[in-house]
Amino acid sequence: MNFFRISREVLCTDMNNSLLVTRPNHDSATNYLYHWTEPVIDEAKRKHIPLYDLKEDKATKKIFLSYLQSKRPGFLFLNGHGDAQTVTGQNYDVLLDKTVNKDFIFDTIIYARSCDSGKILGNTLVQHGVSAFIGYTRKFIVGTTRSNITKPLNDPLAKLFLEPSNLIPTTILKGHTAGVADRRSKQEMLKNFQKMISSAGSFEERYAARWLWSDIRSQVVIGDQNASINS
Amino acid sequence: MTDKTLDQLKLTEEEKNKLKELVLARLTVMPQEISISIGDKNLDKKALTEHVQSEDEIGKQMMEMDLEFLQDLARGAMYGHE
Numbered sequence: 001m002n003f004f005r006i007s008r009e010v011l012c013t014d015m016n017n018s019l020l021v022t023r024p025n026h027d028s029a030t031n032y033l034y035h036w037t038e039p040v041i042d043e044a045k046r047k048h049i050p051l052y053d054l055k056e057d058k059a060t061k062k063i064f065l066s067y068l069q070s071k072r073p074g075f076l077f078l079n080g081h082g083d084a085q086t087v088t089g090q091n092y093d094v095l096l097d098k099t100v101n102k103d104f105i106f107d108t109i110i111y112a113r114s115c116d117s118g119k120i121l122g123n124t125l126v127q128h129g130v131s132a133f134i135g136y137t138r139k140f141i142v143g144t145t146r147s148n149i150t151k152p153l154n155d156p157l158a159k160l161f162l163e164p165s166n167l168i169p170t171t172i173l174k175g176h177t178a179g180v181a182d183r184r185s186k187q188e189m190l191k192n193f194q195k196m197i198s199s200a201g202s203f204e205e206r207y208a209a210r211w212l213w214s215d216i217r218s219q220v221v222i223g224d225q226n227a228s229i230n231s
Numbered sequence: 232m233t234d235k236t237l238d239q240l241k242l243t244e245e246e247k248n249k250l251k252e253l254v255l256a257r258l259t260v261m262p263q264e265i266s267i268s269i270g271d272k273n274l275d276k277k278a279l280t281e282h283v284q285s286e287d288e289i290g291k292q293m294m295e296m297d298l299e300f301l302q303d304l305a306r307g308a309m310y311g312h313e
Contacts, residue, residue: 004258027243027273028268029268029269029270029271029273029275030271032268081270082273115269115270119257129309138271138292138295139270139289139292140269141267141269142267142268143265143266143268143270144264144265144266144273145264145265145267145268146264146266146275147264149266149273157265186285190309193309193312194309197309201306203262204262204264204265207261207262207265208267210266210296210297210300211267211296213244213296213299213300213303213309214292214296214299214300217299217303
């Protein structure tokens, strides 16, 4: 075992099963993610999982990095905008990119509910020591109904997209692996999709079904499928 | 499973124009009540149509999505997806 390995092990002795959530809220898209993260936060609280909820103005790079450094959360659930190389926080502040200190993210599981992060960033971070990265290889899509735009949790169309994606963090919080979380989420999306295209689906749902299909197709796990917060 | 971008699909100009026509035709029946949250935008029927017309990044993704959906539908992937 070389010094590099030893130093990493020493650094990671503080790694724990806590959850760090980022949820900016500065436009319609982030507003939906902000509110739909609440059921996950409630689940973490019910399970007494240590939780660091960086919401709105707290979702900045400075605060995010300080929590990574001091709390060493084992699971990062990031909501927001992004592209192939970044995930952003409040007002597009870049929270995570390839320049992040590798020791801060070593052995973590990351779920980035943002656009395109599965294209490049996920692979880069896994090379930096992240055990598993779940993200999307294209833009993450949510179908919305205009009459519910100001009350996202009451939006029945958005529910079909965001409830299955919430299964990723809640499954991981139950101690299951990243691979299982991804599969459960996709199974639920598929179930919703099949309902949407069936005669039971409304015209709006049938129209929006292919948007959900895009999310199913673009959701990826990079790294160790067997990674869990218990491993 | 492939997840190719429109540019990677290497469609001929004619094929791309037909796909665009198809996507635009489908957008004409998009319900007014729904919109799509994609990237940092929430787009209604009119805005989506403009993105497809201009073939920008969002417009191209809409075209890719529709093509992929139709291909998957044709091969029955929606009923056998993991």
